[in-house]
Amino acid sequence: MNNKSNITRNKKKIYHNRITHYEKFQTKLQIQSDRISSVRAIVFLFVGLSYFGLRNSPSLLIAYGVPALFGFFFLAMVRVYGKQALLITKLNALIAINQEGLLRLENKWSEFSFTGEEFLDEASPHLSDLHIFGKNSLFQMLHACASQKGTEQLKNWLSECSDFSIIPRRQEAVKEMAQYISFRQHLLMEGRLIGKHLDPQQFLSWIKSPSFLLNKKWLVVLRRSMLSITALLIVLSLLTEMSPYWMIGILIQAIIFFLTLGKCRTSYMPALSRESHFKAYGRMFELLERFKFKSSYLANLHKKLETDGLTVSRQMKRLEGINHALCQCYSSIYPLLNILFLWDIHYLYQLELWKEEMSSSIEVFFNVLGKMEALSSLSGFAYDNPGYVYPLIREKASPLSAENLGHPLIPYSERVCNNFRISEEGFLALITGSNMSGKSTFLRSIGINTVLAFSGAPVAASEFIVRPCKIMTCIQVTDSLRLHTSHFYAEVKEIKKILDAIYPDGSTDEHCPILYLIDEIFSGTNTKERLIASRNIAIQFTKSRSYGLLTTHDLDLVSLEDESSLIKNFNFMDGIDGNGKMVFDYKIKDGPVTTTNALKVLELAGIKVRG
Template sequence: MLKTQAQIIFGYSQHIELVTATIENTKKRIENFSYLRIALFFIEVALFVLLLNSADDIGRTIIQIGLVIPIAVFAFVVKKQSKLDNEISYQKQLLWVYQNEWNLLNGIKNGYDDGAEYESEIHPYTSDLDIFGKASLYALINRCYTKKGKALLAKNLKESVQASFIISRQEAVKEVLTCIDDTFDFRANLHGFDAEKIERIKAQLDKELAAQLEFIRNGALKIYVKIAPFISFGILAVAIFFGGIFWNLLTVYLLANIAFVVSKGSKINKVYYSFSGGSNLLNGYAKAISWTEKHSWNTIYIQSLFAIDKPVSEEIKKLSKIIQEFDARLNIVVSTALNAFLLWDLKCCIKLNEWHQNSSKDVVAALNQLGDFEELIALATLAYNQPEWVFPKIKNDFTLQAEEIGHPLIPENIRVRNNYNIESTPTVDVVTGSNMAGKSTFLRTVGINAVLAYTGAPVCAKEMNLSVFKLNTFMRIKDSLNESTSTFKAELNRLKMILDNVSKSRDTFVLIDEMLRGTNSRDKYLGSKVFIEKLIAEQTPALFATHDLQLADMINEHPETLRNFHFDIQIQDGEMKFDYKLKQGPCSTFNAAILLKEIGLSLE
């Protein structure tokens, strides 16, 4: 049984409370470990004082052994506390994910990117249909954090594809919907990290790292790095037992090792800096990839996303571990000691080179694949949050049938739904009506739901059947001071684009809202009339919203290829009432005279 939206909102509230409680509990545990660390410090100090004041007997030996215990416990506590810090960081991201879903369903802005960077005035429909930017369809859908995921969602909102591909994506979204509870964990593992950082890591793995590691492939160098620790600790052991000149020899040898590492410093730095601090990031991405690997996917679309058969998450964890070891160089004291005895930086470079040769290409492919899953999860989350929306049926034959279709960006409590069907052969449907009656919103409702349908997402309707159209719109035409373009010229440019697209594709569907506003009323009518006749001649289906009732009269000349619809107003006690319902035939009631009267102008 499907949940209602109220139940879904309540579910998010419960998750928010549970995660918040978990965070508070984890904070207390971290705090307790902090107190324990302080206590261990004082115990160590006390034991050291006892050691200084003890006699040279068995008691002194016991104290010396005892000095090691607080240090060992301290190291364990630090490791445990670090793990809890990572856990609380993850829990905070999970809380953000749940809170963001609750916010969206309560009318608060989505915390993910709104896609403003993809806005384009010259695209056939995205600007007119509010696909990108503030309060857009992208802003409603997007749950992508990676660069690949955001770009893929934008691409699928901008391009029409074949019916079979849309159907395969619908099946994939439905499959993700069956495990929607796991997707919040997936998103939490990606959110909060520097998205640009992972892009730099991918670029380095794919294009730069092989050349940067060239210096470490020297056979003699690799042998020396391998035996250096044995030499260091061998001299140290001899020095402890025999002292004297061996301490001087050890000092010279360790300084020589440090100098050797410093001589390779510029090359080591090139290898290191793109990865620096990326260990936690990679662990998070590895967990997300692990989820995609462990799930048994059945749909062909999702199966096709896996370019490789073997699990890659473990390889990413290995890279994360190497980077974590490499990060020791951030502490100058620790780094100096490790390089002196172990040639640590060079050792890490050798490990990285071995890893790169075995796993790099697979890991880059898997990291890119995360964007594909993000995009599917975004659509599945929309379907989960809107249980009354339906997946449309994609037809091969010319079809557009919608029952109770509404605008997805209008809140449910004020959204008005309409029924709309096109004929089996293309027609131009002229929609007349008053200002503010709902013509423009209706055109956008049809267009934006078609865009949703073509991405594989559910639509805001009780039922919808449609074939694949190439949408072209003419709604928000702007002049341009920078390009010295008047409104009329901008309109002509847009109309030419539509006509060019109509001539290229028989599958074009045109949405026009009051064309040729930048010219006089006579030319506006004649231009609109000839444009409609051109669409009829090309057998191009269209929705044509206008105030010009003369265009509705064209049905007398084209009774088979032109239909009239309208939105009207009701006047009650001198007040205008809008029901925003689409009706058959041309409009007979307009509101201009009423609006003019309200500002002191009366029409005779």
């Protein structure tokens, strides 16, 4: 425990030091920014004073040159001030990210707003039973994604593993990225700068939206022709005595501008409204590209961030340039630019060409970004818990073997760890124990650590070996007035789902072994029928390749160990201290429980029962 406390103190010190560093830098920048703001105001004043004071000067150079010089200086100050403001905003975000790191170490992560509750699925009750998603969940603790793609990827990895062979490679990626705290925090910071959850789907939908000019290329040809003809007429009128026919060209261009104005603006305004998103994505991609990774998983992802010899960030900068040009629609010279150069047609065409070029590859880039963010979330968890072990996923080993296994959502100071082993296929651990002794928490410890193992993250244990399997649970069963479902019938439905997964289509073997975790089986019905049903279900479980744990208060079920070598009894016990209070050690032991405490619980609650 002392070792864990020392590790936690060291991690807290690191986060505190980073916060202090960023706060000092922020204070320094804020002072500089205030000075720049003051200088900017003075320079602006000099622009006005020099203009009105020197406008009657006989020298045009002095009359207009001095105000122009002050004007350029003012614009430079505006630019510098903008950069300073952006840097201060980034520092604020980095301070907040490190404060979140402290909250995780202090077990206050339940204050985080993103719980993943929307990912709970009635078809997958283990996501709720094991607290994978929802309030006070594993997802809430792990989540450190700025984009929706990253969030969805993390959700997918925690929901179900579809490819067990990739887990070792993902573990290597998590190990490597755990070391890069600055990289992880800057990736999250860049995504958070726009102040809301980035949703790439909107970006992808925009890219795949219909184009206007790509289907009317004659307009592009007409623009080029008109500009060439008008320019030629202007040159000829300047060099010869030709009449100013170029004015006709300008008139025709003005007509084209006004006829296409509505359609052009409708086509490019969605891009302008997402300009902050483009910049955020561009910065995130640029950060990913600059970093050189060693693990094969990360290196392969990194290679995908390039198309046609250009990196994604270069492509995003190209988009930013087009967008910046189209932003002239907000300026006073907008009509002039379009009449003289048919500005909208040119840059809208460039925008649509960009969309066409990127439409086939942009989704790949965002999938890479999503995976990087999800890996960053798992890596942050690994960084905060260096004492956790990376599990071994083995086809040939015992189905499950764990040493010093604890629940990762329980604070270390309150956590009790256990050793446990499922030795063979068909194994059923029948766990008896008194109320509040830790049976349900132990089931959840097995389940949530297995979920972590299959995601590629380290687990709360000193050793964890598990076979590829599917997790199914029946722990937190509730009745439903809406569906007219009793507690018992809800239980029956969940047990039936597990049996159907174990024996699909009525076959005698399953495609993938099931790790089942069942708490207080059939507690919603009478004792006599519960015993009959429980015995039959337990025997059915042992005749399959699947394995799991089943808890019960029915001590008559412990005799199942004598009927099958695949069923073994375990227990959690309670005791009474010197003050007559119940105490629990939360340690799993071999054999059936020998004590009960229901009457004692009633007594402690102030309910007198005659026995």
